Amino acid sequence: MSDTVLAVKHLKTHFFTRHGVVKAVDDVSFDVRRGETLCLVGESGCGKTTAALSVLRLVDSPPGKILGGDIAYHNDNLLGCPDERLRQIRGKRIAMIFQDPQSSLNPVFTVGDQIAEQIKLHLRLKRKEAMDRVLQLMERIGIPKARERMKDYPHQFSGGMKQRVMIAIALSCDPEILIADEPVTALDTTIKSQILDIFQGLKQQKSMSILFITHDLGTVAGIADRIVVMYGGRVAEVGTASDIFHQPKHPYTHGLINCLPKVATGRIRLAPIPGTIPSLIDPPKGCIFSPRCQQRMPVCDEHIPKEVTITSDHRVACHLFA
Amino acid sequence: MINRFSNKVGGLRNLIFIATLLALVLTLLLDIYALDRILAPLAYFYLFFALFFMFYGLYPLYANRRLTKYYWDRTKRHRLSILGLIFIIFLIAIALIGPFLTQDPTRVNFQEKNLPPSGFSIQQSVYDLKTGGFVTRETPGTLQHPLGTDDKGRDMLAMLVSGARVSLQVGLLATLMAVLIGTILGVASAYLGGWVDNALMRFTDVMMTFPFFLLLVFIVFIFGPSLAFIILAIGLTGWTGTARLVRSETLSLRAREFVMASKSLGASGTRIIFRHLIPNVISSVIVIATLSIPGVILAEAALSFIGLGDPTVTSWGVILNAGQRSLDTAWWVAVEPGIMLFLTVLAFNFLGDGIRDAFDPRSQL
Numbered sequence: 001m002s003d004t005v006l007a008v009k010h011l012k013t014h015f016f017t018r019h020g021v022v023k024a025v026d027d028v029s030f031d032v033r034r035g036e037t038l039c040l041v042g043e044s045g046c047g048k049t050t051a052a053l054s055v056l057r058l059v060d061s062p063p064g065k066i067l068g069g070d071i072a073y074h075n076d077n078l079l080g081c082p083d084e085r086l087r088q089i090r091g092k093r094i095a096m097i098f099q100d101p102q103s104s105l106n107p108v109f110t111v112g113d114q115i116a117e118q119i120k121l122h123l124r125l126k127r128k129e130a131m132d133r134v135l136q137l138m139e140r141i142g143i144p145k146a147r148e149r150m151k152d153y154p155h156q157f158s159g160g161m162k163q164r165v166m167i168a169i170a171l172s173c174d175p176e177i178l179i180a181d182e183p184v185t186a187l188d189t190t191i192k193s194q195i196l197d198i199f200q201g202l203k204q205q206k207s208m209s210i211l212f213i214t215h216d217l218g219t220v221a222g223i224a225d226r227i228v229v230m231y232g233g234r235v236a237e238v239g240t241a242s243d244i245f246h247q248p249k250h251p252y253t254h255g256l257i258n259c260l261p262k263v264a265t266g267r268i269r270l271a272p273i274p275g276t277i278p279s280l281i282d283p284p285k286g287c288i289f290s291p292r293c294q295q296r297m298p299v300c301d302e303h304i305p306k307e308v309t310i311t312s313d314h315r316v317a318c319h320l321f322a
Numbered sequence: 323m324i325n326r327f328s329n330k331v332g333g334l335r336n337l338i339f340i341a342t343l344l345a346l347v348l349t350l351l352l353d354i355y356a357l358d359r360i361l362a363p364l365a366y367f368y369l370f371f372a373l374f375f376m377f378y379g380l381y382p383l384y385a386n387r388r389l390t391k392y393y394w395d396r397t398k399r400h401r402l403s404i405l406g407l408i409f410i411i412f413l414i415a416i417a418l419i420g421p422f423l424t425q426d427p428t429r430v431n432f433q434e435k436n437l438p439p440s441g442f443s444i445q446q447s448v449y450d451l452k453t454g455g456f457v458t459r460e461t462p463g464t465l466q467h468p469l470g471t472d473d474k475g476r477d478m479l480a481m482l483v484s485g486a487r488v489s490l491q492v493g494l495l496a497t498l499m500a501v502l503i504g505t506i507l508g509v510a511s512a513y514l515g516g517w518v519d520n521a522l523m524r525f526t527d528v529m530m531t532f533p534f535f536l537l538l539v540f541i542v543f544i545f546g547p548s549l550a551f552i553i554l555a556i557g558l559t560g561w562t563g564t565a566r567l568v569r570s571e572t573l574s575l576r577a578r579e580f581v582m583a584s585k586s587l588g589a590s591g592t593r594i595i596f597r598h599l600i601p602n603v604i605s606s607v608i609v610i611a612t613l614s615i616p617g618v619i620l621a622e623a624a625l626s627f628i629g630l631g632d633p634t635v636t637s638w639g640v641i642l643n644a645g646q647r648s649l650d651t652a653w654w655v656a657v658e659p660g661i662m663l664f665l666t667v668l669a670f671n672f673l674g675d676g677i678r679d680a681f682d683p684r685s686q687l
Contacts, residue, residue, distance in 0.1 A: 056586055062516065091587030098586075104579040108601045117597070118587045169587065179586075 006032040011069035013054045020281035024050040026233040035207035039220045042230035092122040095170035099182040101162035105154035112150030137168040160191035179211045232288035239314035249316040339377045396680035403676020406669035420483035427484040431475035436652045439470040472655045488637040492622040493615045499557030501611045504564025512572035530562045549632040571603045605681040612674035616667035
């Protein structure tokens with residue numbers, strides 16, 4: 001497809017720990033298209049963050065190691081290109097926002113300096129020009145009294161404001177792709193919706209692609225164009241937002257959606273998925289979800305399910321549809 | 323063009339620093355090849371550290387006036403640390419301008435030997451030429467030698483001033499050097515991790531167990547006693563504590579998300595080390611530096627005391643050594659440098675305490 005900006009194919013990232021090999025990401029494929037919001041959804045520990053970090057080769061090594069796969073960004077293979085080239089892409093073309101705004105800013109520099117750093121690094125602007133740009137960015141992202149606040153230190157900012165600063169840093173070089181790793185999880189609901197609005201606005205104005213990582217289906221419902229549901233380091237189901245919410249195929253996706261409180265049906269009890277994620281060091285032999293699956297079949301214990309195409313955009317990895 | 327280079331090394335300040343450093347090296351080379359001395363060899367040594375201190379000590383304090391004021395306000399709450407600071411400033415002042423105001427500390431005058439400080443007087447038995455025997459005579463201190471003279475008639479005040487200069491040189495330069503090495507090794511070790519970390523830390527272990535006095539005796543034996551080598555020896559062996567501390571601090575910093583964030587935005591390893599890690603550990607480094615200066619000063623005094631010091635300079639240790647031999651006849655010769663050492667060490671310790679409390683966010687006074 002021509003409007004694919006980032007194609008991740010058969011990505012394998014494992015962690016080699018003292019207790020064994022953790023297969024955090026095992027054969028994951030997805031693609032990000034121009035101007036869309038792709039959400040990576042799953043429980044804690046399902047490998048969403050590792051997958052996102054692998055895109056920019058940010059997995060700490062050791063213990064982590066990207067064992068295989070292919071990440072294509074235009075003509076560059078991000079897994080194979082030299083470090084120098086990768087540094088040019090990081091921040092300038094593909095930017096990233098992290099979960100915890102409290103610790104994502106360097107406490108000893110002013111906020112303005114930190115936003116300016118990437119600008120000076122990538123766009124080679126002079127200090128004065130860089131500072132003008134910082135001011136614009138801070139205003140665009142909704143930080144009041146930007147001219148004074150840019151001289152403040154991170155501890156003088158609230159959590160929501162810090163996350164805005166992080167977004168400003170990520171946007172400073174007008175990236176093509178924004179990877180946001182749980183950017184609103186640490187924030188309260190009001191701030192959360194303001195930040196999500198900023199994301200929506202950016203996507204429309206700049207036709208930027210967003211890879212949004214979250215475990216919160218409520219957030220996903222608000223912003224996603226397409227959704228990748230991950231479970232135990234593998235992709236369970238990929239589809240458009242309406243596919244996933246209205247016609248979920250994978251039993252795990254069903255389970256996730258049943259966990260959401262619904263106003264319309266008036267159901268009193270939520271239906272959690274029984275059990276927990278199995279150890280990724282020693283996963284079940286067949287389908288990794290099988291121990292918790294209510295529609296488990298004998299084949300599920302034997303073979304890892306292959307991806308089945310339902311419609312051109314909707315794929316599911318489950319033996320039920322094989 | 324300049325912009326591009328300064329981006330490579332992380333800022334215009336670093337660029338100017340590197341440029342001045344290069345200029346210094348160039349004059350040094352010129353000095354070696356052209357026989358005319360432009361600067362004394364020791365001057366290069368001092369200039370290097372002075373440059374370093376200016377660019378990475380004074381300039382940031384000036385650039386972040388608000389932060390400097392904040393730390394100053396916090397340090398100020400410690401009354402004793404201010405006293406310490408005043409004493410240190412006084413010491414620096416006399417070390418800088420004192421030698422121009424006092425007499426020559428090496429001038430020997432046996433006519434005026436063993437004069438007590440002014441205001442004191444002692445009973446001294448002197449050989450009287452007229453009677454041809456020893457008589458006991460009252461010897462009062464004179465205003466010409468306000469702190470008295472030693473057994474060779476040298477002016478104590480001049481010697482103490484010269485000693486202050488030596489002590490400060492050794493204390494500040496050796497500490498700066500130790501801290502510099504320790505910080506760079508510590509941060510690099512923690513940031514790079516893996517086998518680099520292992521190798522550097524085992525090297526630190528070896529350095530820690532290596533007897534520092536033995537190394538110094540070797541150096542003195544090979545190169546001859548010289549202040550520069552004493553500073554080098556202390557600096558080259560004294561970094562281990564700093565390296566350990568900085569490494570452990572960096573390990574916890576490295577796990578913080580801003581390092582990952584900075585990496586995700588395209589910063590290189592050196593940039594992360596110099597822009598993000600070092601500024602974050604610098605406050606502990608300053609504290610450890612202030613608190614290790616007294617140890618270094620005492621080490622130099624001890625070396626001079628046992629005769630391993632530079633014989634061409636008058637340091638407090640040398641005076642102490644001379645004084646302890648005549649403690650029964652001329653007590654002031656040993657007591658005066660002793661008091662100076664005591665006060666200097668105390669002043670640095672007080673200041674260090676104050677700075678530590680100011681830099682430690684957990685101590686809300």
